[in-house]
Amino acid sequence: MSEPERRSTRQRQAVENGLRRTEDFVSAQDLHARLRQGGDSIGLATVYRTLSALAQDERVDVLRTQEGEARYRLCSTSSHHHHLVCRSCGYTVEVDDPAVEQWAQTTGEVHGFSGITHTLEIFGTCSACAGS
Amino acid sequence: MSEPERRSTRQRQAVENGLRRTEDFVSAQDLHARLRQGGDSIGLATVYRTLSALAQDERVDVLRTQEGEARYRLCSTSSHHHHLVCRSCGYTVEVDDPAVEQWAQTTGEVHGFSGITHTLEIFGTCSACAGS
DNA sequence: CTCTCTGCAAAACATTTGCAGTCGG
DNA sequence: CCGACTGCAAATGTTTTGCAGAGAG
Numbered sequence: 365m366s367e368p369e370r371r372s373t374r375q376r377q378a379v380e381n382g383l384r385r386t387e388d389f390v391s392a393q394d395l396h397a398r399l400r401q402g403g404d405s406i407g408l409a410t411v412y413r414t415l416s417a418l419a420q421d422e423r424v425d426v427l428r429t430q431e432g433e434a435r436y437r438l439c440s441t442s443s444h445h446h447h448l449v450c451r452s453c454g455y456t457v458e459v460d461d462p463a464v465e466q467w468a469q470t471t472g473e474v475h476g477f478s479g480i481t482h483t484l485e486i487f488g489t490c491s492a493c494a495g496s
Numbered sequence: 497m498s499e500p501e502r503r504s505t506r507q508r509q510a511v512e513n514g515l516r517r518t519e520d521f522v523s524a525q526d527l528h529a530r531l532r533q534g535g536d537s538i539g540l541a542t543v544y545r546t547l548s549a550l551a552q553d554e555r556v557d558v559l560r561t562q563e564g565e566a567r568y569r570l571c572s573t574s575s576h577h578h579h580l581v582c583r584s585c586g587y588t589v590e591v592d593d594p595a596v597e598q599w600a601q602t603t604g605e606v607h608g609f610s611g612i613t614h615t616l617e618i619f620g621t622c623s624a625c626a627g628s
Numbered sequence: 629c630t631c632t633c634t635g636c637a638a639a640a641c642a643t644t645t646g647c648a649g650t651c652g653g
Numbered sequence: 654c655c656g657a658c659t660g661c662a663a664a665t666g667t668t669t670t671g672c673a674g675a676g677a678g
Contacts, residue, residue: 371632371677393667407635412668432564432642433667448607457607464599468618475580475589477620483562484616486600488609503652503657525642539660544643564667565642 370417378404379414380438388456389427389435389449427485450490459486502549510536511546512570520588521559521567521581559617582622591618 382399383390390398396411415436418424424436427447437456445460464484472480514531515522522530528543547568550556556568559579569588577592596616604612 369632369678373633373677375634391667409636409669410634413633416668428560428562428564430560432560432566434564448604448609450609451611459603459607461599461603464596467593467596468616471591471593472580472618472620475591476623476626477580477582477618478623478626479583480618480620482616482618484600484614486604486609486612486614488604488612491608491610494608494610501653501657505652505658507659523642537660541644541661542659545658548644 370421375404375406375410376414378406379411379418383424383436383438386437389425389437391433391435395436446484446486448486448488450493451487455490455492502553507536507538507542508546510538511543511550515556515568515570518569521557521569521579523565523567525565527568559615578616578618580618580620582625583619587622587624 378399379395382395382402382404385398392408392412392415395415396406396408399406399411415424419426419436423439425439425447427435429435444465445458446464448457448459450456468482468484469480472478510531511527514527514534514536517530524540524544524547527547528538528540531538531543547556551558551568555571557571557579559567561567576597577590578596580589580591582588600614600616601612604610
């Protein structure tokens, strides 16, 4: 009943290396395509399974596009944080402010909620893309 | 090139009434099932099409669950706001704080972003559900 | 060896779309 | 009447799963 062991395999390495190679969030489909193009032999299902496992271990951040597609990226910090994402090029900045965390927590408590968590993403156009 | 006209039909009414009947967010699938149970004859595709139209007209709020399912609810206020949702029963409170709006805006600007928008949802267990 | 991992194809979902018939205005 | 709306079924696109064989420890 303890967590199942987690073996280190060629495919698993490939996925992690693939993630390391990108700054920004990638979808499972994307990552699979890139790995294949890079010469790795790996099944799509394995990419999904590996990403799910990484997410469960909190080794990757997961976010959903507005179209409902899941996108993944290795955590660059182990602490809680949010993202500022460029709508145009996907450039991502990690942001965090204790005040906002506090606000979310307090807001929940005021309404009698417990076990409070929250999701927050900021979208915009980065200076590089805006400088048309 | 102007917006297409929007006719008032039995099905459209049913969808809007169905939405009015729930405090909380419902998925298209859910809503469709409820309408059917309530005796309305309506196709699933029509529910989807109607909800999309309402979303486009900004008459409903849309949010994605972490599983990637879209959930809809009639806008109760026309202004920008966020939600505090009970993980257990779905009870929803609308929350808003200018300070957070301001923070998101400023954070984006500091990093050189423009056209800033953001998404924010708070999840927790409401007092009714917590009082096990 | 044993038990987890992998690949593939099929299945499961949510959502969209093509089309012929329906119906609001 | 005309064109937007509807239902159904088929098509899409993402993610999951069943199963037999491969490979890590």
